[in-house]
Amino acid sequence: MLAHISAIVNQLGKPSVLFFLFLSGVAFSGKKEKLTISGFYRSRLLRIVPPFLLFSLLFFLISGESFGILDPVAWLFAGTAHYHLYFVAVLLYLYICYPLLREIPYKPSYLMTLVGLGIGLHLINSFRYSAPLPVMLGFRLSDLGNLAMEKPGSADSPGSVIWLEYFAFAVPFFMAGLWLPEIVQRHSFLKLKYSEDLKGFSGVLKQFAGRNSFHLFLRFALVVGGFLLVFNDFVLGYQTGLHPDPAGRVWRISVALYAVALILFLVALPEGSSPAWVKKLSRASFLVYLLHPLWIEATRFLHPWYQTQVVIPLSWLTALALHELALSFPIFGMLLGEGDRLGLGGGRGEKATIREEANRSRK
Numbered sequence: 001m002l003a004h005i006s007a008i009v010n011q012l013g014k015p016s017v018l019f020f021l022f023l024s025g026v027a028f029s030g031k032k033e034k035l036t037i038s039g040f041y042r043s044r045l046l047r048i049v050p051p052f053l054l055f056s057l058l059f060f061l062i063s064g065e066s067f068g069i070l071d072p073v074a075w076l077f078a079g080t081a082h083y084h085l086y087f088v089a090v091l092l093y094l095y096i097c098y099p100l101l102r103e104i105p106y107k108p109s110y111l112m113t114l115v116g117l118g119i120g121l122h123l124i125n126s127f128r129y130s131a132p133l134p135v136m137l138g139f140r141l142s143d144l145g146n147l148a149m150e151k152p153g154s155a156d157s158p159g160s161v162i163w164l165e166y167f168a169f170a171v172p173f174f175m176a177g178l179w180l181p182e183i184v185q186r187h188s189f190l191k192l193k194y195s196e197d198l199k200g201f202s203g204v205l206k207q208f209a210g211r212n213s214f215h216l217f218l219r220f221a222l223v224v225g226g227f228l229l230v231f232n233d234f235v236l237g238y239q240t241g242l243h244p245d246p247a248g249r250v251w252r253i254s255v256a257l258y259a260v261a262l263i264l265f266l267v268a269l270p271e272g273s274s275p276a277w278v279k280k281l282s283r284a285s286f287l288v289y290l291l292h293p294l295w296i297e298a299t300r301f302l303h304p305w306y307q308t309q310v311v312i313p314l315s316w317l318t319a320l321a322l323h324e325l326a327l328s329f330p331i332f333g334m335l336l337g338e339g340d341r342l343g344l345g346g347g348r349g350e351k352a353t354i355r356e357e358a359n360r361s362r363k
Contacts, residue, residue, distance in 0.1 A: 006308040010248060011231045015259035017087055017250045018173050020285070022263060024091060025177025028098065037099050044095045046339035048286070049076070052088045054335055055290040056081035062297065084293040090166050094174050101175065106182035114172040121168035122253065165251050173259070184267065192216070192268045219265040226258030244304070280323070286337060287319035 028035065056075035059082040060067070071080075076092070079085035094101070104110065176183070184191045192215055233254040237247035274282075292315040299307050299314075326336035333339055 002305045006305045007234065007248075008231065009312070010308055011234050012227060014230055014248065014250055014252075014255045015226075015262060018169060018256060018259040019262060020087075020289075021091070021094070021170050021173040022177040022259070024094065025174040026180050027177075028102070029178050030181045032102050040098060041095075043340040044098075046334070047337050048088060048092065048095075050335050050339065051287065051290055051337040052076065052085070052092075055294075056085060059085070059293065062294075082293050084296075085290070086166065087289065090170050093167075094170065101178060104175070106179035106186070108186070111172070111176060111179065111183075114175055118168040118172050119253065121164055122251070169251055169256060173256075176263075180267075190264070190267050192270075216265075216268060219261070219268055222261040223258075223265050226254075226261035229254045230258045280320070281316075284316070284319040284323040287322055288315045291315060291318055291322075 028040070053072065053076060056072070056079075060071065060075070063081075074080040075085075077089055079087070079089040230252070233252060234244075234248045238244055292311060295311045295314045295318070296307070299310050302310060322332075322336055323338075326333040326338040327341075333341070
């Protein structure tokens with residue numbers, strides 16, 4: 001039973017990386033006229049580079065490997081300090097390309113082209129393990145009719161092929177987020193209509209019980225179906241002999257479908273200001289991603305069934321503690337990715353505004 005619970009918890013969170021990429025695009029959607037290129041780069045570099053390099057250094061020190069002069073460059077642009085950190089490097093490349101990407105107008109044909117290109121690259125990459133027949137849900141058949149064996153972190157795979165796989169999924173989700181206002185405006189059925197008279201939590205409940213209840217239920221059913229698809233995908237791979245890490249990897253078509261279902265559900269919800277605790281969790285989530293491998297390494301002595309239950313809460317508690325530390329002390333704020341909110345690197349007026357936002361967040 002504990003093994004099943006661990007697997008369910010693990011697979012429930014699989015779309016988080018794709019969802020984070022989508023939200024990264026949403027965060028800068030509709031801000032082309034308000035956000036200067038220099039302001040964007042300053043805020044993003046302060047947000048992700050210092051903590052990324054800090055945790056890369058920690059992982060390097062733990063590894064005991066000899067230091068090379070170009071190692072920090074590899075940590076930053078390839079996430080080589082730990083195989084879990086590749087995602088930040090992917091995000092960094094998307095931010096570097098943001099000034100160009102934001103100039104691309106939304107057209108349904110453009111989005112479908114990106115999706116089709118991503119699927120095509122994913123299926124082509126299915127041959128990277130000498131597998132002649134790709135399978136749509138993310139697995140591939142070997143010459144013997146079984147799933148090709150794969151090591152954690154795709155250790156035996158060519159780097160160029162692996163990165164091609166990353167961007168095959170990352171670019172469509174990032175651009176969908178960047179285009180979200182135009183997508184909702186062009187396709188009005190994606191956003192359900194709610195009464196302006198009903199405010200607050202009780203009002204939201206009444207909205208759900210009204211005319212939109214069927215549409216919300218249908219989209220929630222898609223979310224449940226997406227999860228079952230991902231979980232079935234994982235179980236089939238594991239039962240066939242695939243290592244649990246690659247069997248449950250992010251870069252699967254089933255995970256992408258699950259993420260799309262979540263996006264469709266959340267887009268349909270009524271708009272409103274997020275509670276302070278949600279904003280705090282959202283802000284600390286980047287630290288969760290950076291430090292969770294530390295807890296993975298520290299709990300290797302536990303059976304994987306127990307490890308999953310321990311790593312998740314410890315990662316969140318540690319990230320929230322570090323987040324509070326970062327907001328309280330500027331030097332820690334700079335190192336832990338809060339430099340953009342503390343006004344480090346900005347003008348006086350900008351610093352004051354950012355500090356006020358940080359204070360409101362703390363309250």
